[in-house]
Amino acid sequence: MPSRRPNVIVVFTDQQRWDTTGAHGNPLGLTPEFDRMARTGTHAVQACTPQPVCAPARAALQTGQYPTTNGVFRNGLTLAEDARTLAHHFGDAGYTTGYIGKWHLADDDPVPAHQRGGYDHWLGANTLEFTSEAYKTVMYDEDGEPVRLPGYRADAIFDAAIRFAADHHEEPFYLFCSLIEPHHQNEVDSYPAPDGYAERYQGRWMPADLAALSADPANSSTAHRHMGGYLGQIRRVDEGLGRLLDALRSMDLLDDTIVAFTSDHGSHFKTRNSEYKRSCHDGSVRVPLAVRGPGFEGGRAIDTPVSTVDLPPTLLDAAGLGVPAEMQGRSFLPLVRDPGAQWPDDVLIQVSESECGRALRTSRWKYYVSAPDADAWEQPAAAEYREAALYDLAHDPYELDNLAGLVSHRELADGLRDRLVERLVAAGEAAPRIDPAPVRTHPQRRVDPTVHSFKLDGVRFGHQQRAR
Structure with a gap:
């Protein structure tokens, strides 16, 4: 029995x-x-x-x-x-x-x-x-x-x-x-x-x-x-x-x-x-x-x-x-x-009421978009969003430094945006348009693409390290 x-x-x-x-x-x-x-x-x-x-x-x-x-x-x-x-x-x-x-x-x-x-x-x-x-x-x-x-x-x-x-x-x-x-x-x-x-x-x-x-x-x-x-x-x-x-x-x-x-x-x-x-x-x-x-x-x-x-x-x-x-x-x-079992390195977050927003949270990054023209009380989702936040959780775990729009992180943000759209479609939503945040630079946030790169779910963004 x-x-x-x-x-x-x-x-x-x-x-x-x-x-x-x-x-x-x-x-x-x-x-x-x-x-x-x-x-x-x-x-x-x-x-x-x-x-x-x-x-x-x-x-x-x-x-x-x-x-x-x-x-x-x-x-x-x-x-x-x-x-x-x-x-x-x-x-x-x-x-x-x-x-x-x-x-x-x-x-x-x-x-x-x-x-x-x-x-x-x-x-x-x-x-x-x-x-x-x-x-x-x-x-x-x-x-x-x-x-x-x-x-x-x-x-x-x-x-x-x-x-x-x-x-x-x-x-x-x-x-x-x-x-x-x-x-x-x-x-x-x-x-x-x-x-x-x-x-x-x-x-x-x-x-x-x-x-x-x-x-x-x-x-x-x-x-x-x-x-x-x-x-x-x-x-x-x-x-x-x-x-x-x-x-x-x-x-x-x-x-x-x-x-x-x-x-x-x-x-x-x-x-x-x-x-x-x-x-x-x-x-x-x-x-x-x-x-x-x-x-x-x-x-x-x-x-x-x-x-x-x-x-x-x-x-x-x-x-x-x-x-x-x-x-x-x-x-x-x-x-x-089995800690090595296949599992996506991100979760999807939906935000309502205060605003109509969507976020992708990975082990390291938080990528957030918001629909400023949406009625957050009546609309469950939006057709168009705008980038609102990007946080490096490894170095800024309490999310005090918003990196959205920085030229140095544009390629990373593009990869996160594409992955967020994939997660939204998998959750049953229509694929939205996501507009980039206003472009800005910061003298302490420069990234040399020939040296630095970012990895997201096994995909490398940016150039590989410069050969010696």
Whole structure:
């Protein structure tokens, strides 16, 4: 008789930057549980969201499709009722499926049954930031009745996840556990951490991008005011992750359960635009991603960029289920098994609401284009874009020096542009026209084409090194 398929749990935070984790060098000891997952399981070192805003990122993670394909390319849109989600795929394979927490893919609270993405068991809210507060967690059950859970909000959601695992430990289950932390509390624009947690971290650490850009009086950065609460929330979430893993261990489920931890997007604290996300920068798009459990053990680090749109097919693949043809993400399980497996060195990022934009992020480069004349609220894509940014992430990881338009980098930008168009077409978009950025030079940015060259996906741009 074949062994039972592994249980699957996705722990999903809201608005968490990648560099808040110790696995990415954060010095504050905020995330020992995540760090252990990354160290002993599989760590996607350069994980990015396909869309840096709540609903599109969530729709992509439920369907394995880009937002322009599944239809949820901005907030305020609902996931199509006939959309096939992870709940449908796991449910068809005999799994009990459950959803706990923030949904943000419906048009009302409580979420109507037909807008719950096919999940069997339900305890959630469409916009949890509006139905709850830090110590007043209100969600809705399967009958649409409000349920108030005791304790700090992240604790309450982890408690519910533990109860779900305990109630369904005898059959294979798939659970999506969606926290609101470390998102801000909208009506007061603050980051309410548990008592004492904000004070513990206030003034102790600031990412280089926020430290540099917050000094500019032209932006409305809230980083210095909010960082303590933001980090305090992350610390408490990590403690909840530890309690969940301990509970699985106590029920003899830990070795039989795949646990994935990631976030919908990051936060740039109003340094790049007037919001917290919705930009092409790593502060918005780069997220933590680690997976532990069957198939992911052994301390594997994936250094190639992956997208969270790749997580749905990866989870299905790891559970021994087929990856549906309609999924546009790609299972990264082959990279777990073999670091030399074939994989593209780039991910596609779509940006909406603040602007209609597209980005290609490679291991080294960030190439971003924007459609200045597009209606970013109504148009999912544009026919014409203009180059807006080029960053060398190897030497400028916090994206403070925009190289777009520099003559020295023109050939590189052309190669990235062509690759971006390829990715857009593969994602189902029409091939757009991309106009170059205005030409400019810089005396310290000269590149001798007879000496220097750039390599992108095995293709060399520029001349080979001068022969001696």
